[in-house]
Amino acid sequence: MHFCKAYISIGGDREQVYYADQYAPISWPEVQMIQFVHGSDAIDRIEPFVRVSQHPRDERERLANKYGEAKVSEVFPRSGPVEMEAPEATLIGGVEWKNPITQEHEITEAPEKIPAKLKDKAA
Numbered sequence: 001m002h003f004c005k006a007y008i009s010i011g012g013d014r015e016q017v018y019y020a021d022q023y024a025p026i027s028w029p030e031v032q033m034i035q036f037v038h039g040s041d042a043i044d045r046i047e048p049f050v051r052v053s054q055h056p057r058d059e060r061e062r063l064a065n066k067y068g069e070a071k072v073s074e075v076f077p078r079s080g081p082v083e084m085e086a087p088e089a090t091l092i093g094g095v096e097w098k099n100p101i102t103q104e105h106e107i108t109e110a111p112e113k114i115p116a117k118l119k120d121k122a123a
Contacts, residue, residue, distance in 0.1 A: 001059060001084040002028040002048035002091075003100070012039035022049065022097035029059050029081035033067055036075050048089035050097060050108040056080030062101065 003025040010016040020026045026034065034043050054062075060080030064072040093110030 001052055001054040002086050002089055003050050003052065003097070004028060004031065004046050004048045004086065006031070006034075006046040007044045008034055008038065009042045009044070010038060012042045022095055025049070025097060025100065027054075027059060027063075027100075028084060028086050029056075029076070030063060032075055032081070033063055033072065037067065037071065046086070048086040049092045049095055051085065051091060051111075052099065052101065054084065054101060056082070056084060059084065 004020070004027070005022060006020050006026055008018045008020060008026075010018060028048065031043055031046060057080045060072060060076050063076070091108070091111035093108055095108040097106060097108060098104070099106050
């Protein structure tokens with residue numbers, strides 16, 4: 001699953017913008033939650049920067065703790081998000097960040113040169 005930095009317009013208001021940085025990142029599935037809560041155009045400049053291991057059900061539970069079960073069930077019924085990673089993401093190595101799952105400060109690892117999905121096509 002990808003964690004991202006992004007600009008979020010609270011309630012869709014471009015005058016009230018929150019920057020989710022590497023110390024308070026949002027997950028790729030969380031982008032959908034934010035769009036549901038604040039409006040489809042409330043999130044801008046989404047920048048995935050790290051990949052972590054997270055099962056969709058565990059991510060759904062994390063989001064339910066943050067946004068409430070009622071809202072999450074409208075966006076992700078039952079098993080959780082299907083899309084856990086941003087398409088066409090360029091991850092960044094060597095970035096200090098706070099992992100929202102573990103609450104630990106970590107350093108991102110250098111990403112592979114060619115994503116696994118593209119390796120199969122190149123071979």
